[in-house]
Amino acid sequence: MTQQTRAVIVICDSLRADLITPADAPFLVELAERAAHFAAHRSVFPSTTRASAASIATGCLPARHGLLGNTMALDEGEGLVCRSAGHPDFPDRLRRATGRTLHVPTLAERLRRHGEIAVSCANVSPGAAYFQDPDGHGYVYHAAGSYGPGRLPIDDPASAALNKGIAGDRAMTERFCADILEERAPALAIMWLSEPDYTGHHSPLGSPEHRSAIAAADQCARQVFETVRRLDPSGNDILFITGSDHGMETITRAIDLDTLLVGAGLKRAPDSRDVVVAPNGTAATLYFAEPDGDLVPRVARFLAAEDWVGEVFAGDRLAAVGLPTNTAMRVAVTLAGEDRANPHGVRGASPIIQDPADNESKIGFGQHGGLGPNEQRPFLMIEGGGFAAGARNQPTSLIDIAPTVLRHLRMGQDDMDGRALPRVGV
Numbered sequence: 517m518t519q520q521t522r523a524v525i526v527i528c529d530s531l532r533a534d535l536i537t538p539a540d541a542p543f544l545v546e547l548a549e550r551a552a553h554f555a556a557h558r559s560v561f562p563s564t565t566r567a568s569a570a571s572i573a574t575g576c577l578p579a580r581h582g583l584l585g586n587t588m589a590l591d592e593g594e595g596l597v598c599r600s601a602g603h604p605d606f607p608d609r610l611r612r613a614t615g616r617t618l619h620v621p622t623l624a625e626r627l628r629r630h631g632e633i634a635v636s637c638a639n640v641s642p643g644a645a646y647f648q649d650p651d652g653h654g655y656v657y658h659a660a661g662s663y664g665p666g667r668l669p670i671d672d673p674a675s676a677a678l679n680k681g682i683a684g685d686r687a688m689t690e691r692f693c694a695d696i697l698e699e700r701a702p703a704l705a706i707m708w709l710s711e712p713d714y715t716g717h718h719s720p721l722g723s724p725e726h727r728s729a730i731a732a733a734d735q736c737a738r739q740v741f742e743t744v745r746r747l748d749p750s751g752n753d754i755l756f757i758t759g760s761d762h763g764m765e766t767i768t769r770a771i772d773l774d775t776l777l778v779g780a781g782l783k784r785a786p787d788s789r790d791v792v793v794a795p796n797g798t799a800a801t802l803y804f805a806e807p808d809g810d811l812v813p814r815v816a817r818f819l820a821a822e823d824w825v826g827e828v829f830a831g832d833r834l835a836a837v838g839l840p841t842n843t844a845m846r847v848a849v850t851l852a853g854e855d856r857a858n859p860h861g862v863r864g865a866s867p868i869i870q871d872p873a874d875n876e877s878k879i880g881f882g883q884h885g886g887l888g889p890n891e892q893r894p895f896l897m898i899e900g901g902g903f904a905a906g907a908r909n910q911p912t913s914l915i916d917i918a919p920t921v922l923r924h925l926r927m928g929q930d931d932m933d934g935r936a937l938p939r940v941g942v
């Protein structure tokens with residue numbers, strides 16, 4: 517590859533494709549005209565940021581990369597316990613409990629094999645940042661700690677000072693454009709904004725606050741794009757990709773699944789380790805101390821009869837939604853959504869599974885995790901690198917981003933779940 521061949525990715529966390537409007541996101545509306553615009557783009561399941569980060573990084577579904585959501589139950593020697601994959605120590609816990617982090621290589625690892633470097637700046641949870649490159653092949657900059665190759669800590673005051681939200685995203689964007697894109701010019705640079713996810717979790721979808729967060733993310737994406745095209749006006753060398761990881765639904769109520777299971781005689785106590793619920797917003801995964809025991813079908817039957825459950829996946833059906841069939845996680849549920857508008861006219865609502873680690877009520881605000889039509893509505897646009905403008909209507913997924921990047925960088929990519937996206941419309 518030539519020295520100039522590069523890829524730049526900007527993720528606007530949680531930005532629902534249908535909320536990209538001329539009033540709130542003028543840059544993205546404009547970009548949709550000049551870029552390849554993937555109109556049937558889908559998230560993975562669970563549609564959570566950390567599983568999505570791993571899928572974007574590996575080009576594989578959770579069944580293959582192994583990060584099964586924002587929370588996972590791990591057995592660290594004393595039985596299954598639900599852990600947040602967002603905590604900075606989670607990659608180390610996962611490594612200790614299972615001997616590894618992700619089960620397949622990331623873009624950062626693949627680039628390093630070719631003597632190239634990936635640089636990631638993220639203003640999301642530490643877990644979502646670190647799962648782009650959990651084993652330290654490139655550089656990851658994050659407020660909870662920055663790392664270089666070999667997972668060597670880097671003292672980076674600019675990242676340490678970042679807070680989630682509009683101001684932090686703007687500061688990160690300035691730094692990303694000046695230091696990373698202009699000065700260091702790595703083969704792959706990824707920037708992951710906290711907005712509009714951060715505000716969407718703390719205010720109603722479509723509210724003035726949420727719309728301001730969408731506008732701020734749009735401006736950050738514009739700044740990166742303008743920097744990219746100043747560095748490469750032809751568009752031949754630097755591939756520009758922008759998208760989101762998932763959308764959001766409005767929360768209607770919170771389901772205390774631990775208490776329901778105990779009440780049904782299917783779990784010994786709320787904190788018992790026979791069956792462990794991993795809440796994932798509008799979805800949940802359930803882990804079993806005896807994965808082949810008869811508790812698994814009994815729990816699956818109980819869930820199937822509950823009115824707040826949308827769909828239950830157990831046994832071989834887990835594979836149909838991209839989840840593994842041979843781990844302690846034996847049942848997954850997506851909750852029952854409703855197609856109704858919130859007070860700001862934004863459609864789509866769903867219950868969530870109560871997370872015992874987060875007792876703050878967020879009823880009426882945004883959430884995601886399941887297979888609802890609005891949380892499964894991320895956007896994706898690709899400009900430069902030979903991509904012709906225009907809409908593509910065939911289904912695409914987060915897992916198609918990594919092979920598309922590798923094809924541009926002239927590196928092999930045929931061993932991923934995803935496939936490189938078509939440069940011309942069909």
Ligand SMILES: [Zn+2]
Pocket residue numbers: 529530564565566568713761762
């Ligand atoms: Zn997200």
